[in-house]
Amino acid sequence: MIPHGVRLEQQKRASLKNEIVSLPSPEDLPAPPKIKPLKKGAAAPRILSAAEEAGIADEFDGMMLERKLSLFASRKTELLVACGFDEDPYTSGAEAVLRESAEDVAEGLWLAAKACGAKERLVAASSRREARRFAACCTGTAAVAAGNRYPARTLLMQKLRRGGKKAEWIGVQACAALGAAVRGECRNETVVTVAGDGVRRWGNFRVRIGTPVGDVLAAGKPEKRVCLVAVGSSVTGRTVTDLSLPVTAATRCVIALKRPPRVPAHPCVGCGRCARACPAGVLPWLVYRELEGGSPEALRLFHVEDCVGCGACHTVCPSGIDLMAAVRRAAGLKEGRDLHETE
Amino acid sequence: MPAFSQLILTALLAVTAENLLFAGGAGFSRALRAARKPSTAGLYALLVTLFSLVSALTGLALEPYLSLLGEEWILRPAVLTAAAGLEYLLAAGLLRVFAPSFLRDHGRILEQAAANTVVLAIPYVQQMFGFHALQALGYALGTGAAFWLAVLILSHAMKICTNPDAPRAFSGLPGVLVYVGILSMAFAGFTGGKVF
């Protein structure tokens, strides 16, 4: 069987060369709130309220940690995974955090697992080496290496769930923040990777949430001819044109590019790469063909509702077709919405 | 193989020449939809097979009388066409009595199959004077199969030729004609150019 997903050039070594650099927080930002230290043997409700008090949000989806954990609790989660890797190229914040604050991560994961009632804990690192490094300093928490095919997180969770376990994941930065709450620290910070061919100094920067994106970009020594700044993820993120916008918990990376990465659009050449890349079993080419034909048959839009929005199909398409948009539209269509309404 | 490729080419000609896919104007899309349903295409092919068989046998039976009359190269097509008309009349009449619902649902296919049969049958009856009954059966079956294949290929061709990138002047019928042109070029590789 051919593995799903797509192998992308990671380009993380440059930003992982140095340790995380803390940027001074802007003066107009209010100081982080003081919170009561979390006791070691605290009960689940206390952990949740502490997470809420500290305002911890998951860096991968921007969801508040407290809500996320309550949701997991209601789903009777058995296995909680801390994602210590970044599946998208360029970004390396999670990997850096796992390296530098392994104890906090282990502590936070223990608390989070307790809060949602999960019996098992697992830390997923980007490679075997990283997993071994983590296991060496934090015994008691199992560590595995995530695959090297994008979208690694989705593929890893599929692999874990295939064993029959109810597995869920949280971000490693959220874990570390929860671990720090034990000491009564609430730093309200996030680690942002600055990379791309438009900056000279690639690296990970610890910044206060609310800092303007421009300040973070400036730390990377941007070149003059930068024309595109993307945040969130190098595959599924979005561009910003206003550099005064604040950094949020889900910013994760600031990628500056000198020219927009454009693959000239061509018709489908029938290579079938998109179907192989898709982790959800969608056949993007079939969906695209159905939509293009003008009268899509809902029966033939297989699995479109399972789309995780990873954008792997669009990334591999040699013709540069926005297949993810097609799948999204098809999913809307299948739900009974109008073809043009969902655009 | 050459015989079969001739059959397919003839069937392609029949499918395009007669108004199955291109009934023209208002009937165009309806006929196309009908052709794309496997059941319809199968029924169509079956009817063509039956009509071909009857036509071939009729031609066979009438042959001695025609040669008595002389000028059979003028008479033969006329007689065959008239025979096809009568066959259709007979079939439709019988169906009206015994299965009126079938005639109501599939009357159009029946009449087109009858007309197509003339196109498919005449060449062979015209050419093969020493036709015997078994050959006629084989020929009819071959015609039906070839016809079915041609309908399938063309129904896909139609979709290919109406893609959004195709020039407006070519999208639809003109594109399909070019498509059939190139396809029959491939079959010409078997026969070296000539159809019959």
Place this chain on the structure above:
Amino acid sequence: MKLSNASPPFLHTDVTVMSMLGDRIFALCALLVIPTVRYGPRPLVMAGLSVLICLVCELLTGLMRKEGVPVTEWSFAVTGLVITMLMPVNAPLWLPCAACLFAELAAKAPFGGFGRTPFNPAAAGVAFATLCWPKQMFSYVDPAEPQWLPVWGECSVHTAQSAAAYLKSGLKPDILPFDMLWGDMAGPLGTGAALVIGACALLLFVRRAAHAETTLCFLAAAAALAALFPRIACSPLTSVKYELLSGSLFFCSVFLMDPVSSLHTAAGRCIYGAAAGGLLMAFRHFGAYEQGAVFAVLIANALSPLISSAVGRARGWEGSVYG
């Protein structure tokens, strides 16, 4: 710093349509080396002229559709080069040009250009030339007299029968196997050197610019049929050797089974390749011409939507094949 908006993703894998076409063009250019060494610059002129004609056609059709500068990909160069490869080196120069005109204007433009062509344009162009000028298409210069051919004018040279013609008339070709591997025999310009074609094929497969399964199934089907029904009185293995190395079979199995006319699934591509191989052998047995590969490819192209929907139905992807 002036920032612009763009939609994700902000990176792409290396394989794009342009890279695939580029690999193909590179491989085809590699095939030009041996004929150029042997016959002088005439093959290069022929290839250049074909590509130029294709480019002009592309520009013309783009202008007629009022889309500004229309050439965004290089498939025209692939078409031109493939057509050149299937021509005899001593063919009049207008012959590949006519084939290119047909390929671009009749087999490509009406269907919406690159990526939409139901038939391989180069195959259609060569088939047209074969049907219209069979004499010029099948008179090959005799390799026994190595000489540089005139670059522009008519070639008045000794002609020889190609291996495919020998096989067609039921005779055993009088060619050493080593010569067949290097293409030192009468035949189309670029289809002889089996070793070079094999190397090019490997390059294309490794660079993922072509699907290996199509080519392999094509060759397997052709070899099986050649072994089962030999055209000349010889052992099955000899028959396979001559059938695979003669004519344009090997070349077509690599360069005419392009990803555009083919299918999305590996199973579909296998069936498609096998069908094309089987049809090719049918053309060799029953066809009117000594080279039937392009005709076989055209019919396989027409069958490919049927194969695609049959595979789809087998996997349960399509509610019904016909919709």
Place this chain on the structure above:
Amino acid sequence: MDDRRLYFREAGTIFWNGMLFRNPVLAGALGLYPVVAAGCGMRNATALSLLFLIIALPTQLLLCLAGMLLPRWARPAAVLLLSAVFYLPAARAVEWLFPGSLADLGMAAALMACNSIVYARASEYAPEHILLAAAADAAGCSVGFAGVICLVSALREYWLTGGLWGTGVSGIGEGLDAPFAGFLLLGFLAALMRQVNIQRERRYAEVE
């Protein structure tokens, strides 16, 4: 304006539509067979056009007069029978005008007896229209068919022999007498016709 002139203007429109804008061959893809298989010489083309006219006109007129008397399902049979009958005088006339041409045409001539243009027009159009309209339609279709087949034949004959009406000596190439050339030429002519119609529509839209 009196009724009669109105009628004649309408008839003129019907004639023009049949001849050009809704040409049965180019827009309706009817009657392709003779064009594709036999339209490769001007002499053949003229003979076929004549054959078509002699079969189409009386069949359509008779169906127009008697069509409403017949039930819908029986009309195809009537068309087949009538065209078979009119084939006899038509074939004789053509043979008299162009001796030997029927033998040249072979099957294509035989197939004119059940021509799909005649079939479609006579079984669907004629019974539901007045006599003048049916006549105009039959004439328009005949001229339209003749125009297309003559054009295609002229192009193919020039390619094959380098001249028209048998005057050619050496042509450009061979192979164009095979059906594929007919289909391709028809495809391009149909695209041309479509383009003309698109331009016309655009002009009307601008006027409005």
